[in-house]
Amino acid sequence: MNWQSWSHFWAMGGYGLYVWGSYAVTLVVMIGEIVALLMRRRGVVESLTKYYAARGKNHEAKA
Amino acid sequence: MSKSKRVSWFYFSSPQTFYGLAGRLQPWFSALAVIFCVVGLYIGFFIAPTDAQQGESYRIIFIHVPSAWMSMFIYLVMGFWCGVGLVFNTRLSSMWATALAPTGALFTFIALWTGALWGKPTWGTWWVWDARLTSELILLFLYIGFMALQAAIDDQRRADKAGAVLALVGVINVPIIYFSVKWWSTLHQGSSVSMKSAPTMAMTMFAGMIVMALGFWMYSIATALSRVRCVILERERHTEWVMAEIGERK
Numbered sequence: 583m584n585w586q587s588w589s590h591f592w593a594m595g596g597y598g599l600y601v602w603g604s605y606a607v608t609l610v611v612m613i614g615e616i617v618a619l620l621m622r623r624r625g626v627v628e629s630l631t632k633y634y635a636a637r638g639k640n641h642e643a644k645a
Numbered sequence: 646m647s648k649s650k651r652v653s654w655f656y657f658s659s660p661q662t663f664y665g666l667a668g669r670l671q672p673w674f675s676a677l678a679v680i681f682c683v684v685g686l687y688i689g690f691f692i693a694p695t696d697a698q699q700g701e702s703y704r705i706i707f708i709h710v711p712s713a714w715m716s717m718f719i720y721l722v723m724g725f726w727c728g729v730g731l732v733f734n735t736r737l738s739s740m741w742a743t744a745l746a747p748t749g750a751l752f753t754f755i756a757l758w759t760g761a762l763w764g765k766p767t768w769g770t771w772w773v774w775d776a777r778l779t780s781e782l783i784l785l786f787l788y789i790g791f792m793a794l795q796a797a798i799d800d801q802r803r804a805d806k807a808g809a810v811l812a813l814v815g816v817i818n819v820p821i822i823y824f825s826v827k828w829w830s831t832l833h834q835g836s837s838v839s840m841k842s843a844p845t846m847a848m849t850m851f852a853g854m855i856v857m858a859l860g861f862w863m864y865s866i867a868t869a870l871s872r873v874r875c876v877i878l879e880r881e882r883h884t885e886w887v888m889a890e891i892g893e894r895k
Contacts, residue, residue, distance in 0.1 A: 626878050
C-alpha cells in the first residue's frame with residue numbers, strides 16, 4: 583500500500599494540485615460530454631416530434 | 646467472402662439497422678468503460694509504486710498517455726471513415742466521422758491539459774512550443790476546424806465532403822505527433838512504451854496505463870455510439886422509420 587492515511591493520499595507527495603487538477607478536469611469534461619449527449623438526444627426527439635406534428639398539419643391542410 | 650457474410654455487412658451499413666444495433670451495444674460499452682476505469686485507477690493509485698525520479702506527480706500518466714493515444718487513434722478512425730465516405734458516398738461513414746470528432750477533441754484537450762499540469766512540476770513550465778506539444782495543439786485545431794466547417798455548410802453532402810478533405814489532409818499530423826519525440830530534440834520524454842521493446846517502466850505502472858487506455862477506448866465507443874444515433878435521427882428525419890421511431894418515444 584502506498585498511502586499511510588487519506589491525508590497522505592490527497593497530498594500526493596506535494597503534487598496534489600497537479601495530480602488532482604488533472605483528474606478533476608478529466609472527470610468534469612467526461613461527465614460534461616455524457617450530459618451533453620443526453621441533452622442532445624432529448625433535443626433531437628423533441629424537435630423531430632414538433633417537425634412531424636407540423637408536417638402532419640400541412641398534409642391535413644392540403645387534403 | 647461467403648454470401649451470407651456479405652449480406653450482413655450491407656445489412657448493418659444501413660443507418661436504420663445500425664441505429665438499433667448501436668442502441669443495443671451502447672450500454673455494454675458504457676459498463677466496460679466504468680469497470681476498466683475503476684480497475685485502472687485502483688492499480689494506478691494503490692498498486693503502482695511511487696516513481697523514483699518524479700515522486701507522485703507521475704500518476705498523471707494514467708490519464709495523460711491513454712488520452713493522448715485516443716486523441717490520435719480517434720483521428721485516424723475519423724480519417725478512415727471520411728475517406729470511405731468520399732470514395733463510396735456511403736451515408737453511415739460520414740455520420741461516423743461527424744460522431745467521432747467531439748470525443749476526439751475532448752481527449753486532445755485532456756492530453757494537453759494533463760500535460761501542462763505534469764509539465765509544471767517536472768519541467769518547470771506549463772507549456773513550451775516544442776514539436777510534440779505544438780503538433781498535439783494542431784490536432785485540437787484540426788478537430789475544431791472539422792466540426793466548425795461541417796456546421797457552417799448547410800448542404801449535408803457538401804459539408805461532409807469539405808469536412809472529409811480537411812480531415813484527410815490533417816491525417817499527416819498524426820505520424821508527426823507520434824514520431825516528434827524521435828525526429829526533433831524536445832522537452833517531452835520519449836515513449837515509455839513501443840512496439841519493439843519491453844516497456845521501460847514498472848510492470849504495475851504499465852498495467853495501470855493499459856487498463857486505463859482500455860477504459861478510455863470503451864468510453865469513446867460508448868459516446869460515439871450515442872452520438873451517431875443522434876446524428877442518424879437528425880439526418881434521416883425524412884424517412885418513415887425515423888418517424889415511427891420518434892412516434893414510439895412519445
